[in-house]
Amino acid sequence: MRGAAAITLRVAAAWLLTYVLAVSLAELAPGPPAVRAARASGSLPPEDARDPAVRAAIVARTAAELGLDGGAGERLGRAATRALTFDLGVAWRDRRPVADVVGPGLAATGLRAALATALAVVVGVAIGLGAAARHGPCGAVMGAAIALPLTVPPMWWCQLALSAGQPDAAASAALAVLVLALAPAAVVAAHVRAQAEEVLASPLAPALAARGMARARLLWVHTAKLIAAGLAPLAATAAGYVLAASAVVERALAVPGAGRTLADAAAHGDVPVVAALAAVAAAAVALVAGLARAAARRLDPRLEARA
Amino acid sequence: MTVRRPGRAIAWLWLVTCALGAVGARLVASDRPLVLSRDGERSWLLALDDGGPRGDELRASLGPDDWVLWPPIAHDPVEVRAGGSLQLVAPPSASHLLGTDDRGRDVAARLVHGARASLGAALLAGVLALALAVAVALLAIGAGGVVRGAVLAGADVVATAPSVLLVIAVGGLTGLRGLGAIALLVAVPRAADTARVLVAELEAILVRPYVEAARAVGASPLRVLVRHALPLTAPLLATATALTAASAVLSEAALGYLGLGVPPPTPSWGELMAQAGRHELRWWLSVPAGLAITLTAAALLRVARR
Numbered sequence: 001m002r003g004a005a006a007i008t009l010r011v012a013a014a015w016l017l018t019y020v021l022a023v024s025l026a027e028l029a030p031g032p033p034a035v036r037a038a039r040a041s042g043s044l045p046p047e048d049a050r051d052p053a054v055r056a057a058i059v060a061r062t063a064a065e066l067g068l069d070g071g072a073g074e075r076l077g078r079a080a081t082r083a084l085t086f087d088l089g090v091a092w093r094d095r096r097p098v099a100d101v102v103g104p105g106l107a108a109t110g111l112r113a114a115l116a117t118a119l120a121v122v123v124g125v126a127i128g129l130g131a132a133a134r135h136g137p138c139g140a141v142m143g144a145a146i147a148l149p150l151t152v153p154p155m156w157w158c159q160l161a162l163s164a165g166q167p168d169a170a171a172s173a174a175l176a177v178l179v180l181a182l183a184p185a186a187v188v189a190a191h192v193r194a195q196a197e198e199v200l201a202s203p204l205a206p207a208l209a210a211r212g213m214a215r216a217r218l219l220w221v222h223t224a225k226l227i228a229a230g231l232a233p234l235a236a237t238a239a240g241y242v243l244a245a246s247a248v249v250e251r252a253l254a255v256p257g258a259g260r261t262l263a264d265a266a267a268h269g270d271v272p273v274v275a276a277l278a279a280v281a282a283a284a285v286a287l288v289a290g291l292a293r294a295a296a297r298r299l300d301p302r303l304e305a306r307a
Numbered sequence: 308m309t310v311r312r313p314g315r316a317i318a319w320l321w322l323v324t325c326a327l328g329a330v331g332a333r334l335v336a337s338d339r340p341l342v343l344s345r346d347g348e349r350s351w352l353l354a355l356d357d358g359g360p361r362g363d364e365l366r367a368s369l370g371p372d373d374w375v376l377w378p379p380i381a382h383d384p385v386e387v388r389a390g391g392s393l394q395l396v397a398p399p400s401a402s403h404l405l406g407t408d409d410r411g412r413d414v415a416a417r418l419v420h421g422a423r424a425s426l427g428a429a430l431l432a433g434v435l436a437l438a439l440a441v442a443v444a445l446l447a448i449g450a451g452g453v454v455r456g457a458v459l460a461g462a463d464v465v466a467t468a469p470s471v472l473l474v475i476a477v478g479g480l481t482g483l484r485g486l487g488a489i490a491l492l493v494a495v496p497r498a499a500d501t502a503r504v505l506v507a508e509l510e511a512i513l514v515r516p517y518v519e520a521a522r523a524v525g526a527s528p529l530r531v532l533v534r535h536a537l538p539l540t541a542p543l544l545a546t547a548t549a550l551t552a553a554s555a556v557l558s559e560a561a562l563g564y565l566g567l568g569v570p571p572p573t574p575s576w577g578e579l580m581a582q583a584g585r586h587e588l589r590w591w592l593s594v595p596a597g598l599a600i601t602l603t604a605a606a607l608l609r610v611a612r613r
Contacts, residue, residue: 026480151553151604153560155580156597163588236467244469248561252584262472263565266479274479278472285467 003297007290014286015279016083022275023079027072033271034063040092040269066090083279093270101265101273105258106280109250112173112257113242116180117288120238121231123181124188125224131189132196133219146189149182154245157182158252172253179249184238191234195227229300235292236285243281318606325603329422336380336416338362345373354378362386380404382413384420385572396586406591408582410572417574418595424486424568424575425556425603431490432497432555433548439498440547444505445532448513459506465499470558478567486569489562493555501547508543512536549611553604560600576600 029036038044038058045055063069067078067089082089088098131142157179161167167175199205200223208218246259258277265273328335337354338361353359360368362383369375382403387393387410397407405414447458470493477492478484512518513536521535562568563577564584571578576596583593 022476022480025477029481147605147608151557151608152601153557153564153577153580153597153604155561155564155584156593156601159580159583159588159593159597163590163593240467240469240472244471244475245561247471247475248564251565262475262479263567266475267566269479269482271480274476278476278480281469281472289467 003294007287007294010286010290011283015283016080018282019083019275019279020076020080022278023271024076026271026275027075029269032059032063032068033075034059034066034068036269036271037066037068037092038062041095065095066092079275088276089272091265091270091273093265093268093273098272098276102258102261102276102280105256105261106277108256109243109246109258110284112177112180113239113246113284115177116242117184117235117238119177119181120184120188120242124185125192125231127185128189128192129196129219129224131193132200132223133215146186146193149186152182154179154183154248155252158249162253167253169255172255176249176253176255179253180242180245183245184234184241187234187238188231191231192227195230196223199223199226225299229296232292232296236289239288240281240285243284314609315612318609321602321606322610325422325426325599328419329426332384332420332423333378335378336382336384336413336419337378338381338383338386340365340375340377342376343373344375345370347372380413380415380419382416384416384574385412387411396589396592398589399591405595406589408579408592409586412572414579414591414595417579418576418599421574421576421579421596422599424563424573425559425600427486428490428493428559429552429555429603429607431486432493433552435490435494436498436501436551437544437548439494440501440505441537441544443498443502444509445537447502447506448509448532449528455506459503462499462502466496466503468496470496470554471561474558474562475565475567484567484570486559489559489568490555493558494551497547497551497554501544501551504543504547505540508540509536512539546611549607553607553611556600556604556607560596 026033035044041062043058043062045058068075088102090096091098091101094101127142127146131146134142158175161175161179196219200219204222205218208222209215213222243259246257247263248259249255250257250260251263258280262274262277264270265277333339333354334341334352339354339356339359340350341352341354343350343353343360343365362381365375393411394403394407395411396409397403397411399406403413403415405418408414408417443458443462447455450458473496474489474492478488509532513531518531518535521531526535559568559575560577560580563575564581565577566581568577569575576599579592579596580600583589583596586592
């Protein structure tokens with residue numbers, strides 16, 4: 001129960017701090033926010049337009065509509081209130097509520113990210129344990145293959161896959177999960193391999209073998225259990241990577257999602273949408289990190305004692 | 308002489324080749340000549356000049372006794388009528404070894420000049436991350452107590468921030484774009500990650516007997532840290548810098564792909580991949596750029612492995 005409260009507190013802090021930090025950063029951008037908001041929606045005439053009064057009127061109306069009037073401190077106060085009440089305001093670009101802009105994409109990206117992270121853990125653990133069990137050229141080849149996905153940009157995987165033919169919607173969704181899982185799986189595999197080799201070289205391995213335990217059982221049951229807790233610190237990094245790579249993969253495979261929404265909003269300087277998605281990403285990473293830490297403590301009681 | 312670690316040697320060879328190509332991009336890919344002999348007078352390295360005759364205009368003006376030595380790729384990376392006529396997304400040919408892009412620009416020339424953006428981001432991010440990590444670690448150890456705890460807790464949070472997401476978000480919020488912004492925002496989370504490890508490493512070194520001896524003869528805490536402890540962490544810092552550089556190469560490519568990288572018409576490898584996505588995956592746009600990114604990131608990771 002105490003653990004759940006701590007995780008909730010961390011997620012709430014990540015959400016609030018990131019949202020306020022994002023809005024504060026936006027204050028550093030050149031030009032008043034109302035001018036940038038009007039420009040983002042395409043409603044602002046050029047600066048050399050014949051009637052500057054029209055331009056001033058549009059800026060004033062935008063400021064009033066979007067709550068961008070007043071000083072920077074006032075605007076930051078409003079942003080903090082919005083973050084606390086989960087009322088994220090209106091998107092600058094198309095003047096729809098931010099929740100309506102980011103909501104549909106978030107569900108798709110969240111599902112894809114969860115599936116990709118789960119796939120990365122399962123595949124990474126299997127490959128890492130397999131590589132640790134093999135010696136000689138086979139192990140060396142597996143070791144080299146593990147590092148490969150870390151060096152290939154995700155859009156290239158997508159382009160290589162698309163060159164074989166245009167997939168349908170379901171195949172695109174599956175391909176997106178697969179591409180997102182590749183790099184985290186490589187990190188998990190490399191970590192598991194190193195940890196498993198340590199366990200196999202420890203006195204535990206010959207002791208269990210002397211008692212008649214099969215090597216497969218030693219590897220897939222005992223070693224896997226011993227290294228499971230060590231995977232927890234990778235979870236937050238993997239979640240962060242998957243969310244970031246979503247922007248690229250969703251664009252490359254033309255699938256809807258929050259990553260594409262973020263990249264489009266950033267390109268158009270749509271501050272409320274970018275701030276909301278940044279806060280969601282920070283909260284998601286904090287949630288995954290908290291859950292992974294709790295799971296690690298459950299798996300390895302020594303961590304609980306140390307905490 | 309035998310090379311004990313051929314993988315590492317090949318990685319260094321690739322990186323040095325790329326770096327030389329990036330530094331001397333104008334000597335490798337330009338529509339201005341390396342040597343021009345006209346009316347008995349020779350002009351050298353015109354490719355490095357911004358003015359003067361170029362491309363087809365120069366070819367047409369040559370007399371019978373004049374001669375020209377062109378760079379290996381005789382095209383400018385931003386020239387849209389490379390080769391005289393406008394050839395959009397043309398496949399590889401004798402005049403364009405890797406074809407042309409959607410503006411008719413030579414892909415090979417853009418690939419060579421694109422190395423500047425990738426390696427520039429890598430170098431800048433590596434140096435920034437190194438400086439930040441060392442500064443943060445020295446601050447944490449030097450101040451100790453509450454400051455150390457706060458710095459390390461902050462580093463824990465910042466280290467989990469994904470760099471691509473950070474660049475996209477900060478760019479969208481502040482309008483900050485370009486190579487410097489990419490390098491800085493890639494460097495910050497990597498520096499935080501390195502600082503955490505560096506603090507642990509330095510604290511382990513500071514309890515060694517020779518450090519005690521240095522203290523005993525009156526060395527100040529700063530001198531002990533900088534002169535006696537920090538040099539021992541050089542292998543760790545070298546590895547972290549190479550990893551940061553690899554991360555910067557991949558991040559710059561991803562941002563170029565999303566149209567949030569270096570501003571056009573500056574060439575970048577990610578921008579070539581974005582064009583491949585827009586034009587039914589023409590292989591001459593995607594394969595060379597993809598290979599360049601992959602090989603550079605792989606070489607940096609190989610160099611990082613001790």
